[in-house]
Amino acid sequence: MSNTQASQVQDATDAKAIVASLVERARIAQARYQQYNQTQVDEVVTAVAWALVHPERNRELSALAVETTGLGNVDDKILKNRRKTMGLLRDLQQAKTVGIIRELPELGLVEIARPVGVVGAVVPSTNPAATPTNKTINALKGRNAIILAPSPKGQQTCTLLLEYMHAELDRVGAPRDLIQQLPAPISKATTYELMHQADLVVVTGSQNNVRSAYSSGTPAIGVGAGNVPVIIDESAELDDAAQKIKASKTFDNATSCSSENSLVILDAIYTQAIEALERSGGMLLSDSEKQQLEAAMWENGNLSRHVIARSAPEIARIAGLERSELQSAAFFMVEEQHVGEEYPFSGEKLSPVLAVYRVKDFDAAFEQTRRLLDYQGKGHSCGIHTQDDAHVQRLGLEMPVCRVIVNQAHAFANGGNFDNGLPFSLSMGCGTWGENSISDNLNYRHYLNTTRIARTITPREPTEEELFGDYLQQYGLKNS
Incomplete structure (x- = not known):
C-alpha cells in the first residue's frame, strides 16, 4: 500500500469515528426530544429561529458570511436570513407534527407523525446561515436531531450560528446535541461518512454531493441545479x-x-x-x-x-x-x-x-x-x-x-x-427531470415518518359492471 493509500484509509477510519461520536450524541438527545409535546416542540423551533432573526446576530452572521465566502453582500443577506426564517415560521405555525395529525373516519385511518431520527444536512457556501437554519428548523419541527455539514468556506459562519442556536436551546432547556456540526476543518471524508451514518440525508448545493447522497445507501433528498x-x-x-x-x-x-x-x-x-x-x-x-x-x-x-x-x-x-x-x-x-x-x-x-x-x-x-x-x-x-x-x-x-x-x-x-x-x-426539488426524489420545495413534511392506523370500514368492493361496464360496451365485448 502506498503512503497516499494508507493516508486515505486512515482519513476514512478517523472520519468514521468522528461521525459515530456525533451521531451517538444526537441519538441520545433525539430520544429525549421525541417525548416533547407539540407546544414544547414549537417553543424549540421558535427559539432556534430567533438565533438568526435577532437583529445584531443576523448582521454579524451576514457580515461574516460575506467576509469568509466572498459571496453576495451584507444587506441582502440580512434581508434573506430574516425573510426566509420568518416565512418558514409562518408556514409552521399551525402545522401538526406530534402525535395524531389527521383522522379519516370514512376510511378508518388515523395518521400519526413520527420522527425520522438523525438528519445529516449538507449546506452550501452561498447561504451559510439561511440554509442551515431552514433545515434545522424543519428537522426540529419533526422532533429530529440534525448534524450540519457546511462547505469549507461556510464553516465559520455555521459555527457561529451554532453557538447562537445552542444559547437558545439552553434558554428553553432543550438538549444542545439536537443540533451539531461536523468539526473543522470540514472534509469530504467526514461529509460522506455522515451520509452513511445518518437516518436521512438532505443535500443542497454541489451536484456531486447530491449524487453521493443518493448512492450512500441512506434515504436521501437532493435538489437540482438552477438555470x-x-x-x-x-x-x-x-x-x-x-x-x-x-x-x-x-x-x-x-x-x-x-x-x-x-x-x-x-x-x-x-x-x-x-x-x-x-x-x-x-x-x-x-x-x-x-x-x-x-x-x-x-x-x-x-x-x-x-x-x-x-x-x-x-x-x-x-x-x-x-x-x-x-x-x-x-x-x-x-x-x-x-x-x-x-x-x-x-x-x-x-x-x-x-x-x-x-x-x-x-x-x-x-x-x-x-x-x-x-x-x-x-x-x-x-x-x-x-x-x-x-x-x-x-x-x-x-x-x-x-x-x-x-x-x-x-x-x-x-x-x-x-x-x-x-x-x-x-432547497428546490426538481423531480425526475432533475434526477431528484421530490418535486416540491423542501419542507417539514420531508422530515417526518407517518404511521397509519387502519381499522375496518363498511366494505367498498365494486362490481365488475361498475368497473368494466362502459369499457366492455364501448368495444363490443359485453357478451364475449
Whole structure:
C-alpha cells in the first residue's frame, strides 16, 4: 500500500469515528426530544429561529458570511436570513407534527407523525446561515436531531450560528446535541461518512454531493441545479417586469439558484423590453464587450470564482470593460442565439449577468425555453411575464419544470414568498427531470415518518359492471 493509500484509509477510519461520536450524541438527545409535546416542540423551533432573526446576530452572521465566502453582500443577506426564517415560521405555525395529525373516519385511518431520527444536512457556501437554519428548523419541527455539514468556506459562519442556536436551546432547556456540526476543518471524508451514518440525508448545493447522497445507501433528498429562463411576451407590463427582474437578479449578487439566467423575449416587444430593462438599471453589452466578459467569466470551461456573486461594476473591472456607463450598471445583458457548452452564457452564471434571446413568437419562446432547460436546470423552474393565461397554462402542462413563476421576481417567489403559496425554502426539488426524489420545495413534511392506523370500514368492493361496464360496451365485448 502506498503512503497516499494508507493516508486515505486512515482519513476514512478517523472520519468514521468522528461521525459515530456525533451521531451517538444526537441519538441520545433525539430520544429525549421525541417525548416533547407539540407546544414544547414549537417553543424549540421558535427559539432556534430567533438565533438568526435577532437583529445584531443576523448582521454579524451576514457580515461574516460575506467576509469568509466572498459571496453576495451584507444587506441582502440580512434581508434573506430574516425573510426566509420568518416565512418558514409562518408556514409552521399551525402545522401538526406530534402525535395524531389527521383522522379519516370514512376510511378508518388515523395518521400519526413520527420522527425520522438523525438528519445529516449538507449546506452550501452561498447561504451559510439561511440554509442551515431552514433545515434545522424543519428537522426540529419533526422532533429530529440534525448534524450540519457546511462547505469549507461556510464553516465559520455555521459555527457561529451554532453557538447562537445552542444559547437558545439552553434558554428553553432543550438538549444542545439536537443540533451539531461536523468539526473543522470540514472534509469530504467526514461529509460522506455522515451520509452513511445518518437516518436521512438532505443535500443542497454541489451536484456531486447530491449524487453521493443518493448512492450512500441512506434515504436521501437532493435538489437540482438552477438555470432559470424567463419569458417576456407581448402582453407583459414591461416596466413592472423589468423592475422585478432587476430586483431578483441583483439580490445578494445573484447567489440564488432561482435567479433569472436567461430572458426569452418575443420579437414584437423586444426593443421596448430592452429599453425597460435599461431603465431599471440593466446594460446591454456590445458584441466585443460580450467576448471580453466571456473570457473573464469562464476559465477552462468553468465559471471563475472571481466573478461568482460579485456586483456588476466589480465584474466590469475584473473583465476590463472600460465603458464608463458600466460602472453604474445594476446588471449586464448579452444577446445570445445558441445553447450548449460552447455558449456558456446559456448556462447558470451565479452573477448579475443575463443572456437575452430574441424569438419570433410564443411557440418559439416555448421551444427556446425548453432548449435552455434541456441543457441545464431541467426540472427546476421557469418564469413568465404575461397577461395571457393560456401561455401560463401551456408552460404548466408541457414545460419540464416543477415551478412556473408568473409575473413575479423569480428569486424571491420560487422559494416561497409572502404573496404566494409556495413553502418558504432554500432547497428546490426538481423531480425526475432533475434526477431528484421530490418535486416540491423542501419542507417539514420531508422530515417526518407517518404511521397509519387502519381499522375496518363498511366494505367498498365494486362490481365488475361498475368497473368494466362502459369499457366492455364501448368495444363490443359485453357478451364475449
